[in-house]
Amino acid sequence: MSGPRRQPGPRGPGGLRVIPARRHGQERLYVCRPDGHNVAWYDREAARVHLLSEDAREDVLDALGSFLTGPVAVGPPPVPTPAELARLSLHPDDDLAPNRPGEALLIALDREPGPAHRLRPDPRRRALGAEQAVGDALDRLDGAGWRTLHSVVLPGGDRIHHLAIGPGGLLAVLAVHARKQRVRVSDPLVALGRGAPAPLLRLARSLADRASYALTAEVCPVLALTAPAELRITVPPRAVRILRDEEIEGLARSGGLLKPAEVEALYATARDRNTWGRV
Template sequence: MSGLRVIPTRRRGQDLLYVCGTDGRNVAWYDREAARVHLFSEDLRQDVLDALGPFLAGAVTVGPPPVPTAAELVRLALHPDDDLAPNRPGEALLIALDRDPGPAHRLRTDPRRRELAAEQTVGEALDGLEGGGWRTLHSIPLPGGDRVHHLVIGPGGLFAMYALAARRQRVVVTDPLVTTGRREPWPLLRRVRSDAARASYALTAEVRPALVLVEPARLDVTGPPREVRVLTPADVPALARLGGVLKPADVEALYAVARDRRTWGKG
């Protein structure tokens, strides 16, 4: 890969150097204090080392992000207010509807309820992966009021999923635009990719984007979207067959970090 950029960053009191690709995604980071280069993909080892060459002093260790020790995991013990694990699918919408249910005389269903039903459907499908060594978090808040609908972590890697209510509607995907029914096309895939990129930054790990369409009457995809998986809830169980990316200890370590609300403060 050419065109890698090195960006100095200070996080949690540490001076780090992030290596970004041409699309802005992090592909590695260098911890000067530990003299360690953390790779998200072993295939980019030489490209990353070439980009970091002017910044390296002496011998460095190169490899994937380390798994926290048992002592480090203990330090991750969370106050209940900071633990995102109890979040239900659509947690933010549930809270919003509880605070403001809307007028009782509405002739049409509140769109928030359709969105909630979609997130609950996807969440139920994702929770079914637990037996296969996967971990799921729902309704993760991001700075600025956005949120990741679902984050799933397992042997096949990490996925940030956006649930789209499409009941009985034709859906047309023309990257980056998505059209549902008679609505105007909107660049939803940019949002889906942005959610995954922000999660990658917060977790310092590769997070892949996915759009999950709930009950579409028909789906037309004009060419494979760049990087984004387009799924339905019925496709979710197939993720259990993916593997070879994370070991069980890696899954648990990333889950421990991801469930901490404070992780997402600068994501």
């Protein structure tokens, strides 16, 4: 993703750097870790510091100290009231909630099925099977307080296969077909069977970062593997959870990060197609 042009700023507590930038016509001050990842940004016009991680609150405020003028609000946007949520009714064309797992692939296969004489299975159908298996597993978490959106299309053609929002936080899930294959993980590369390694963990982190920006909340990247024969992790992945599809149901036991009202507020924002237009 191409980001704003940034000029380095001084380093603050914890090595945080404050970087001024203009994005979509708005002036912001981004607070970044030494590795370049944002942990917060200060919207001067709204007088609000948006935190992606509550744990960084004190360091972020210390780093921004000389830039803050007057009182500011700190944290994610306020949780909408029931009345405000009721006003979030969307035009059907803008509502992502009806998307089926693999929606984009289903549409593509319907438009261009591919030749009937293909000797090998269409790779799109294997990818579709993975998205459907993972999506169905996530949908079954609904009774545990989770809400899931499928096939969230981003500018440039990238796609978040599944965005899960629940008591255990926000998850950007990348579904990968691995049926009966040996999977080797060496961050950022993932090798499936005899295929060439691909930087799937880098892609998962990038998608989660874009979702974090869109939703003003911390989003955890997840790589979901469907029915691998073996999973071997040689280099532990940085900030990416790796799950087999049968392990997804275990998310129902996670919690403590989001309250029900916060889940519904984030879901209401995420289901609006316009939320994703500038990430």
